[in-house]
Amino acid sequence: xxxxxxxxxxxxxxxxxxxxxxxxxxxxxxxxxxxxxxxxxxxxxxxxxxxxxxxxxxxxxxxxxxxxxxxxxxxxxxxxxxxxxxxxxxxxxxxxxxxxxxxxxxxxxxxxxxxxxxxxxxxxxxxxxxxxxxxxxxxxxxxxxxxxxxxxxxxxxxxxxxxxxxxxxxxxxxxxxxxxxxxxxxxxxxxxxxxxxxxxxxxxxxxxxxxxxxxxxxxxxxxxxxxxxxxxxxxxxxxxxxxxxxxxxxxxxxxx
Numbered sequence: 325x326x327x328x329x330x331x332x333x334x335x336x337x338x339x340x341x342x343x344x345x346x347x348x349x350x351x352x353x354x355x356x357x358x359x360x361x362x363x364x365x366x367x368x369x370x371x372x373x374x375x376x377x378x379x380x381x382x383x384x385x386x387x388x389x390x391x392x393x394x395x396x397x398x399x400x401x402x403x404x405x406x407x408x409x410x411x412x413x414x415x416x417x418x419x420x421x422x423x424x425x426x427x428x429x430x431x432x433x434x435x436x437x438x439x440x441x442x443x444x445x446x447x448x449x450x451x452x453x454x455x456x457x458x459x460x461x462x463x464x465x466x467x468x469x470x471x472x473x474x475x476x477x478x479x480x481x482x483x484x485x486x487x488x489x490x491x492x493x494x495x496x497x498x499x500x501x502x503x504x505x506x507x508x509x510x511x512x513x514x515x516x517x518x519x520x521x522x523x524x525x526x527x528x529x530x531x532x533x534x535x536x537x538x539x540x541x542x543x544x545x546x547x548x549x550x551x552x553x554x555x556x557x558x559x560x561x562x563x564x565x566x567x568x569x570x571x572x573x574x575x576x577x578x579x580x
Contacts, residue, residue, distance in 0.1 A: 390575045391487050393425040395503040396432030396494035411439035413561035418443030425487050428453020428464040437467035454483050481506050490520045512551045521555045522564045529557050
């Protein structure tokens with residue numbers, strides 16, 4: 325068994341200790357409570373989540389506009405080709421009177437919101453940002469018209485799903501991957517139906533290639549082939565638009 329060591333001038337251990345694991349967020353209210361009190365708190369939180377889940381089942385009879393969420397990197401600058409392509413995609417979608425939903429931040433999120441405004445000079449659609457409160461975030465980008473701020477990723481991801489009829493995933497990092505996999509999982513377990521999940525670019529083809537190799541080659545398989553075929557992979561934003569168009573047309577035909 326390895327021995328935990330610490331500096332003589334510091335109480336910070338060089339290896340993880342029970343005290344350092346699972347530290348609460350800085351804004352947490354930490355209380356010393358007995359087991360019974362902790363159980364009451366746990367049950368109360370569970371009840372609140374149950375209420376939220378029940379309320380989320382209430383949906384409008386019809387939505388005025390088709391909502392497209394774009395997930396993508398916060399690090400891409402406006403002079404980058406990817407920025408211009410995402411802006412072009414959402415400009416076209418906005419011209420078709422689609423609401424554009426993003427995480428509200430910079431990079432490709434800003435590109436999507438900028439395209440939304442560019443394609444909607446008469447303000448017939450919405451450019452929406454669903455943000456998260458983080459120490460290094462600077463607020464919504466200037467092209468967001470309606471902002472929703474969340475303190476947790478869980479509620480934020482839930483709102484993305486409530487607002488969206490389709491998801492487009494462009495180049496991104498860990499956050500983008502989290503969002504994409506969450507939608508993929510909901511499609512897999514049929515919590516959402518008939519909602520396109522479109523991956524744009526080679527990096528996502530690599531993800532699907534890895535998943536199919538690693539999850540289908542085992543005995544027994546770790547996933548079904550049908551579930552791994554739920555996302556649609558395309559190379560360009562034009563192909564993404566072509567994939568979305570039938571869903572948008574069907575949505576419009578259902579409206580009186």
